[in-house]
Amino acid sequence: MTRNRTFRYLTLAILGLYVIIPMYASVQFSLESGYHSKLSLNAYTSALAQPGLGASVLTSLEVSFGAVAATLLLLVPTIIFVHLRLPGVRTVLEAVSLLPLGIPAIVTVVGTLGVYDKAPDWFINSPMILALLYVVLALPYSYRAIDSGVRSIDLHTLVEAGRSMGARWGVLFRRVLFPNIRSGVLAAAFLTLALSLGEFTFASLILPSTPTFPVWLASVVTTSTYYAVALSVVALIVTWGLLVVISVIGSGRPLGASGTPVAGNEEQLLSSAPALQPAGSVALPLEA
Amino acid sequence: MVPAASVMVEAFRDNTGSLSVSNLTTLVDSSQPYLHDYISSLELSAAAAALAGVIGLVGTVALVGSPSPLLRRLVSSACGVLANTGGVPLAFAFIGSIGNTGVVTDLLSHLGFNPYDHGFTLYSASGLVIVYLYFLLPLTVLLMLPPVEALRREWREAAATLGADSRTFWAKIGLPVLAPPFVATLMVLFMDAFAAYATAEVLTTGVVPLVPLAIGQLLQGNVVAGEVHLGDALGFGMVVVVVVAGVLYVVVQRRTSRWLR
Numbered sequence: 411m412t413r414n415r416t417f418r419y420l421t422l423a424i425l426g427l428y429v430i431i432p433m434y435a436s437v438q439f440s441l442e443s444g445y446h447s448k449l450s451l452n453a454y455t456s457a458l459a460q461p462g463l464g465a466s467v468l469t470s471l472e473v474s475f476g477a478v479a480a481t482l483l484l485l486v487p488t489i490i491f492v493h494l495r496l497p498g499v500r501t502v503l504e505a506v507s508l509l510p511l512g513i514p515a516i517v518t519v520v521g522t523l524g525v526y527d528k529a530p531d532w533f534i535n536s537p538m539i540l541a542l543l544y545v546v547l548a549l550p551y552s553y554r555a556i557d558s559g560v561r562s563i564d565l566h567t568l569v570e571a572g573r574s575m576g577a578r579w580g581v582l583f584r585r586v587l588f589p590n591i592r593s594g595v596l597a598a599a600f601l602t603l604a605l606s607l608g609e610f611t612f613a614s615l616i617l618p619s620t621p622t623f624p625v626w627l628a629s630v631v632t633t634s635t636y637y638a639v640a641l642s643v644v645a646l647i648v649t650w651g652l653l654v655v656i657s658v659i660g661s662g663r664p665l666g667a668s669g670t671p672v673a674g675n676e677e678q679l680l681s682s683a684p685a686l687q688p689a690g691s692v693a694l695p696l697e698a
Numbered sequence: 699m700v701p702a703a704s705v706m707v708e709a710f711r712d713n714t715g716s717l718s719v720s721n722l723t724t725l726v727d728s729s730q731p732y733l734h735d736y737i738s739s740l741e742l743s744a745a746a747a748a749l750a751g752v753i754g755l756v757g758t759v760a761l762v763g764s765p766s767p768l769l770r771r772l773v774s775s776a777c778g779v780l781a782n783t784g785g786v787p788l789a790f791a792f793i794g795s796i797g798n799t800g801v802v803t804d805l806l807s808h809l810g811f812n813p814y815d816h817g818f819t820l821y822s823a824s825g826l827v828i829v830y831l832y833f834l835l836p837l838t839v840l841l842m843l844p845p846v847e848a849l850r851r852e853w854r855e856a857a858a859t860l861g862a863d864s865r866t867f868w869a870k871i872g873l874p875v876l877a878p879p880f881v882a883t884l885m886v887l888f889m890d891a892f893a894a895y896a897t898a899e900v901l902t903t904g905v906v907p908l909v910p911l912a913i914g915q916l917l918q919g920n921v922v923a924g925e926v927h928l929g930d931a932l933g934f935g936m937v938v939v940v941v942v943a944g945v946l947y948v949v950v951q952r953r954t955s956r957w958l959r
Contacts, residue, residue, distance in 0.1 A: 414763070414864075417760065418760040418763050418764060419760075419764075421756055421757055421760040422757065422760050422761065422764070422769075422773075425753075425757045425835065428831075428832075428835070429776075429780060429832075429836075431795060431802065432791045432792055432794075432795040432796075432832065433791060435791075435794055435795035435796075435800060435801035435802050436790070436791040436792075436794035436795055436801075438794075438801045439794035439795070439800060439801045440794065442801075512889070512940055512941075512944055513937065513940070514892070514893030514895075514910065514933075514936050514937075514940065515893060515895060516893070516895050516910040516913050516914060516933065516936070517913075517933035517934075517936050517937055519913075519917065520913060520917065520932075520933040521933070523917065604782070608784075608785050608786075608787070609785075610785050610786050610895070610896035610899075610900075611895045611896055611910075611914075614896075614899070614914075615914060615917050615918065618918075624785060624786045624787075624896070627786050627787070627790070628786050628896075628899075628900050631790070631793075631900075635790075635793060635794075635797070635799070638790045638793075639790045639791065639793065639794040641787075641790075642786065642787035642788075642789075642790035642791055642794075643787075643791070645786075645787040646783065646787045646788070646791065649782075649783065649787070650779055650783070653778070653779045653782055654779065657775055657778060657779070
């Protein structure tokens with residue numbers, strides 16, 4: 411028994427160290443910034459003064475919020491409509507929404523560039539194209555989040571009750587439906603945001619002219635590794651913060667449609683479609 | 699709203715539609731010089747998946763065995779976050795740690811063992827595996843946690859009653875039951891590693907021959923007419939690999955449901 415326990419804690423401790431060491435080391439690295447044994451925030455302050463940082467962050471925010479807005483405008487009405495009128499299409503939509511998980515991002519880039527060759531120039535070189543791609547990229551997660559939100563309410567009854575009391579669709583949606591699926595919608599929004607902010611493959615290959623933050627970050631290393639590491643620390647903290655927010659939203663959700671309480675966001679996402687769902691979508695590999 | 703749905707479907711048709719355009723002849727013709735990329739890509743992903751799978755499984759078993767439910771919940775939420783870490787920042791975090799001037803490298807060379815004197819470099823295939831493990835390990839734990847938790851205590855007790863020791867239990871019951879979900883997990887890990895682009899691009903800047911990097915270079919270079927199809931063909935090959943892994947995943951997943959429900 412004691413041998414068992416030693417083994418157990420030793421394993422967990424080693425894994426824990428593996429997780430912590432790179433983070434600790436990169437903080438240390440960025441604080442030393444070349445003057446060994448003398449800690450300073452130099453790398454951070456100089457990194458923030460690098461040209462292009464502001465612009466790239468703005469581009470990233472623009473693209474990400476564009477993607478979030480497009481996701482919500484597209485998915486929420488579609489999913490509600492499909493639930494109400496076309497329940498048979500649900501399986502198809504679900505399968506389609508999983509496609510981006512299987513197709514490597516780089517392949518999508520090849521496909522996209524091939525197709526958009528015919529598109530007008532203003533579209534090819536605008537951040538809009540990235541926002542639309544991120545909508546697709548985030549689809550496996552955003553679709554699942556909103557879908558399980560809609561599933562957990564009695565949509566038909568709510569709609570009929572609202573309609574019979576004379577509510578127009580706009581009012582019905584704003585005052586009845588949205589408050590009920592808010593946590594699902596919020597989770598979808600944050601997931602899309604987190605994914606869009608960190609994405610590199612699409613951004614670097616499709617929109618090299620207007621770098622997003624990750625693309626700019628990858629290029630700043632030629633100026634100084636310290637800057638790059640320092641900013642990476644900041645970026646990781648921001649991303650983790652977003653992901654923690656997502657899991658808090660997820661766990662604060664009411665009971666799932668099946669009546670079983672769900673612990674975390676991951677299980678919530680997973681539990682909605684047991685048959686079709688590859689286990690891979692438990693996690694969203696933001697950008698590997 | 700109907701157009702909304704069709705736009706969604708259309709988006710996919712755009713992305714994958716051009717794949718079908720790449721004719722097989724180009725693929726066969728061009729595969730010759732790029733075969734090497736595929737082999738090293740496959741090797742790298744397989745190695746990363748296998749390592750992450752085995753270490754992750756041991757970690758999961760250790761985690762499930764721990765009596766503290768708080769620890770378990772903490773670790774599984776942490777895994778959810780870490781599995782999603784990746785890309786450029788992660789690559790730089792590792793450069794800061796075990797890059798050639800990284801903090802850990804410094805420490806190790808003070809201790810008299812500089813890994814860079816012993817043939818190791820972060821900017822290589824083995825370096826990439828170490829970085830990939832950072833998000834593949836938590837993913838393994840997430841995926842294996844449900845099946846390992848489902849290994850019923852009763853089975854263990856029944857086995858003990860019948861005189862099986864711990865080793866016999868794992869050999870005769872534990873591992874056979876866990877095998878299907880484990881293989882499924884390996885497939886997911888493999889696909890994840892196989893598709894990874896950002897980390898590899900930033901860390902190795904193309905030194906390690908990998909299919910995604912080859913495609914990236916084709917796309918970044920001045921693309922001549924013939925090379926457009928080369929990119930398509932390479933992409934098509936990747937999809938084939940992913941589909942094979944995906945099918946295996948589905949087949950194995952079916953078996954999983956027999957015992958673990």
